[in-house]
Amino acid sequence: MANKGRRRTEWLISLPTLAWLGLFVVIPTLLVFVIAFRPANPYGGIGAGWTLDTIRALWTPSYLAIAWRTLWISLLTTVICLVLALPAGYTIARASERWRNRLLMLVIIPFWTSFLVRVFAWKSLLHPEGLIKKLLEAVGLVGPETTLLYHPAAVVLVMVYTFLPFTILPIYAAAEKFDFRLVEAARDLGARPFQSFRKVFLPGIRRGVLTAFLVVFIPALGSYIIPDLVGGPSGEMLGNKIAQRVFTDRNLPHASALSAVLVLAVLAPLIAVLVLQRKGKKSEIIMGEAP
């Protein structure tokens, strides 16, 4: 009797969010997959009947090129972020209490500043009349006609800039729990600094690295603003194509099909990391049981 009452209270308290998220997350996501199989109508809406033409239209060289670029830009961004975040997270975790709080604050502040503003800051630096371009020109590294903007490299640079704080935090969180005496023991036993970093520290913070990988790679795959503002046509990614299908051609089924591809692209690394983390958990347990 009391059990039944408790179940009812549980449902009652969970219902508002369950209903809201069901209505605005689950149904819309399913709708994207459904609309991908519907034809477009000439008024920018969704037509009647079913078709496979939209899915077929995705298998063209121009889309494959975009998909490939989206993948390598996201991967390169993630790798650069990790390479920079590992020493940074390590340093913050090993700093004295006072310095640790200061450094953490410095990493977190960009979190709270407008995303668009940070992208804009780079756009004006890379602009043909901007500071970086003029400096590089003065040093003689680039000619007056070189463009720094509107290039995949500019996209990677600005993406690293915006995602870096998100990479440092999970690595710091893992490094903070890491027992640094292990690194010292390795050094005592004759390991060089880099060896002890790679063979002792890195495996020790594996879960933090996997989390950092996800928090950069997944949003990177769905990037839209950065390639739109600093990428130009040669730096376009999947997100730009989705937006073009919605706002330029007003072809919602086509936009849906592209979004469905993005959903699948996002699910793959997510599931891979979940499996890897579960494995990691098992080996940790085994290590913990060893005498």
Added chain:
Amino acid sequence: MRRSRFPIAITALVLGFLYLPILLLVVNSFNPARFSSRWEGFSLGWYAKLFQSPEIWQAVKNTLIIAVSVTTVSVVLGTTAAYALHRWGSSRLQSVHYTLIYQPLVVPEILMGISLLMAFVAVGVPLGLFTIFLAHVTFCVSYVAMTVLGRLQDFDFSVIEAARDLGASPWQSTRKILLPMLMPGIVAGALLAFTLSVDDFVITFFVAGPGSTTLPLRIYSMIKYGAPPMINALSTLLLAVTLTAVLVSQRLASRRSGA
């Protein structure tokens, strides 16, 4: 045995990399020149221009209307969700609940934007401030729920049971004990929801309609179609506002934990 200086050097470089562009932007907001490579003396000209732009003020108004209503609704929804997740953590219903709440935190913004747009188009809801409000609540709820859940994890429910034993009604024990103890988490969640709503561009871009331009949408069109130096001034003001908010909330948090 000395520790390697290499990681410290990289950290210094990383921090320089993070702050230099923002710093240059702030400096340039006082530069009357159109481009950042020439310094033409200190001026508040761009700020004056900014304050004379009625479009900016309309955008600020829209942004605040949305942010305040989104914060209110998502704090209520997020807090009840966090309570359910914590109280009945191991039930099957809560594992579905948790997965649903987790999803907006993982899915790229553009996917949320497009799927909501599809839903609004399919049902025939006219796009505007209301659809932006619905979309913002959808992702803010998750952030509030996670923040409050963090606070609940340290909460000792035997205090509530003690109050009930002493004759408090469920409503009394919630209002007089649970809510005050959760307050720091709720305030932090509200602050986060407000900031996320004010700052969101991608999702807003997809579900906005005519006449519902928010500040990020206005900034975006300024970046895209001219008027860059005015953005320097606007960005500097935004930075000042968010930094003050962060510092004040930090001060409040440290005072509370010190008490």
